[in-house]
Amino acid sequence: AQTVTQSQPEMSVQEAETVTLSCTYDTSESDYYLFWYKQPPSRQMILVIRQEAYKQQNATENRFSVNFQKAAKSFSLKISDSQLGDAAMYFCAYRFSGGYQKVTFGTGTKLQVIP
Amino acid sequence: NAGVMQNPRHLVRRRGQEARLRCSPMKGHSHVYWYRQLPEEGLKFMVYLQKENIIDESGMPKERFSAEFPKEGPSILRIQQVVRGDSAAYFCASSPWTDEKLFFGSGTQLSVL
Numbered sequence: 159a160q161t162v163t164q165s166q167p168e169m170s171v172q173e174a175e176t177v178t179l180s181c182t183y184d185t186s187e188s189d190y191y192l193f194w195y196k197q198p199p200s201r202q203m204i205l206v207i208r209q210e211a212y213k214q215q216n217a218t219e220n221r222f223s224v225n226f227q228k229a230a231k232s233f234s235l236k237i238s239d240s241q242l243g244d245a246a247m248y249f250c251a252y253r254f255s256g257g258y259q260k261v262t263f264g265t266g267t268k269l270q271v272i273p
Numbered sequence: 274n275a276g277v278m279q280n281p282r283h284l285v286r287r288r289g290q291e292a293r294l295r296c297s298p299m300k301g302h303s304h305v306y307w308y309r310q311l312p313e314e315g316l317k318f319m320v321y322l323q324k325e326n327i328i329d330e331s332g333m334p335k336e337r338f339s340a341e342f343p344k345e346g347p348s349i350l351r352i353q354q355v356v357r358g359d360s361a362a363y364f365c366a367s368s369p370w371t372d373e374k375l376f377f378g379s380g381t382q383l384s385v386l
Contacts, residue, residue: 164315191373193374195377200379201362201379201380202377202379202380203316203364203366203375203377204377205374205375205376208373208374249315249316253373255373258304258321258323258328258329260306260318260321260329260331260332261306261318261366261375262318263308263315263316263317263318264315265314265315266314266315
């Protein structure tokens with residue numbers, strides 16, 4: 159079974175600084191998707207960034223980028239120029255690409271942004 | 274283009290009552306997922322449905338919980354004879370067949386008194 163591990167329950171960052179959230183996963187598959195979702199206090203789950211395992215290039219979305227290390231099964235999220243609105247729970251997630259598949263989530267990292 | 278709609282937003286039930294949670298997927302989405310989130314925890318997969326079919330129910334408790342996604346109408350997550358441990362936020366997500374991304378609703382907060 160696939161598992162997703164986020165070893166940092168809480169992180170904090172100064173406004174305008176950079177922070178990296180860690181995620182590791184376990185799978186025997188070679189083709190899959192990885193995601194980072196953000197959950198602000200409103201509880202709405204928002205997709206931040208997505209990575210296809212067959213792509214070597216790391217995904218980027220504005221201030222958000224990932225460091226995808228397939229051999230190490232590591233998928234960290236870097237937030238640059240942190241803003242107060244980035245404060246939220248961040249969940250790493252995995253989905254096997256074959257057919258009908260569920261998405262498996264990690265336990266989350268609570269990010270605090272300090273003004 | 275409305276997003277994933279869940280209702281009610283909040284649901285209060287007494288122990289032993291039934292809870293029905295509704296989810297209308299985004300237009301054009303034929304796949305629905307239900308997740309449960311306990312306070313300060315991640316999302317736990319419960320069930321994955323396609324119209325009129327249960328694809329994966331490996332996360333559903335064996336008793337008291339059921340889910341359906343009929344040909345017409347919303348997906349329903351039904352919890353019979355609720356207990357205090359069922360108190361949680363229940364999230365629905367949908368996706369089209371051609372896209373691996375999930376689009377989430379705002380969740381239903383179930384409180385069991």
